[in-house]
Amino acid sequence: MDCLNSLGVRPSAALSNAGLTWQDLFDSRRMVGFSIFRRFVAYGIQSTGEPALGLMAGSMLQPYHTPVGIGAVTGKTLGQGLEFLSQHASLIFGSFRFRLENGSRWSTLEVKPLRHLCETHIFVIQSIVGSHCRLLEAMLGRPADELVVGLPYPRPPGDGGHCLRYVRKVEFDGDCLRLQMPVELLRLPCASEDAEVFAEASKVCERVDAELQDGAFVQRVRRFLLQRLVSNPGASELASDLGISARTLVRRLAEAGVSYADIKEDLRKTHATWYLQHTELSIEEIASQLGYSDPHNFGRKFKHWYRVAPSKMRRSLRMELHDCPPTAL
The missing domain is CATH 1.10.10 (Arc Repressor Mutant, subunit A)
Incomplete structure (x- = not known):
């Protein structure tokens, strides 16, 4: 949001376009669907005209805002910080797998997606690069000029200069994102080394x-x-x-x-309404699908859940479905 605001785009407009409100962002119980995320990213890139929006967003990360960042920047050495990051970065970027490999010359952090990210792929990859640069700077106490970034997409039109605003050396057309630092730098002490804070961050992440x-x-x-x-x-x-x-x-x-009973009841409750709204199954057939041998028991349970009979709920759900036009994704 800070990134959009800095580029002259009202965050509230981006949220509204994606079908979100500020309250949704503060609701820890709500998971934002991928279709909403796609709309949000598309609007942000289109409204700003900024091809490096992901890099900008990632570079605005404040390392001390998450236990992952806290652990990375308070490690004893750069090597320990990078190892911590590879172990726990998926807590921030849950759609990716992180693996650190230290060779004779390079320490390489490989980042591979666990699922297809469609057109948001470049934005998310850029966000990871931007945030990694920010964390390295916090760990070293200076810009990480030695960082080499291998990007898993073709060189953009022109000279790809938007990447060079953040990283001195960039390579394209890789099979995955690679973030490399010279292996001899791993022994450097972290600028914010704090054993006690590092231990606490480790406990939280674990x-x-x-x-x-x-x-x-x-x-x-x-x-x-x-x-x-x-x-x-x-x-x-x-x-x-x-x-x-x-x-x-x-x-x-x-x-x-x-408990097992909790899970079974939740499945029955949620799927009961789905069957009522989206199928032509009779109440008796729905009861059977949900594992009730006696449809009267299902009816009583349904009234306990929703304070209304299944047949009445079906009429109400069908009316809502008829009155609400489909939303374009």
């Missing part, structure tokens, strides 16, 4: 990593259960399908703050 792993396990349980919901499997049966014991299933879900 805890967040563990929470994300728990989240991935919960999503795996949800996916397996959804595929078998019609048969209403118990915890022991699903655990067997997952290749773990029922005790392990219950324990790991408890560590993530949920």
Whole structure:
């Protein structure tokens, strides 16, 4: 937002174009969908006319704003800071995998996308480069003039000068993003070295990593259960399908703050409304799809969830669908 504002673009206009509000940005429970992100990036580049918008946005990063940045800049040496960054950078850029390899001449941080990013690919790559430059500057206490950047896209029209505003040496047409520093620099002390702060940042990042792993396990349980919901499997049966014991299933879900019953009820609740709105299945057939042998039990549960009967909810949802035109992406 600061980047857009500095280029004369009102952030509120960019948010509105993407279908967002300021409140959405402060709502930690809301995940911004990729289609919204695509609209936001497209509007930003079009309205600013700036081909290096991602580089500018990344370079405006304040390293001390995240535990990842704090750990990187307070390491004992540049090498320790880069190692920390490679281990935890995915907490910031979750769609990428980071791997650090130290050779005889170069320390190379490879960055590869985990999914297709469509037309936002260059913007996000630039953002990573810009933020990396900013972190290196904070670690060294000076500009990282030795940095060599290998970009995974062709040289843009002209001389590619917008990249050279931030990096002295740039190479194009690589198979992935590569950020290289001479290996002899790894022994240099970090300008903001602080063992106590580094240790605390490490604990925070490790805890967040563990929470994300728990989240991935919960999503795996949800996916397996959804595929078998019609048969209403118990915890022991699903655990067997997952290749773990029922005790392990219950324990790991408890560590993530949920229970098997919570997950099953949430799947039934959300998919009940989807079936009502998007299919012609009868109430009895929907009950069966959700694992209810008795449709009356489903009806009572549905009223408990939504304070309205399924048939009435279906009429209401169909009216909303008819009244709201599709949104162009």
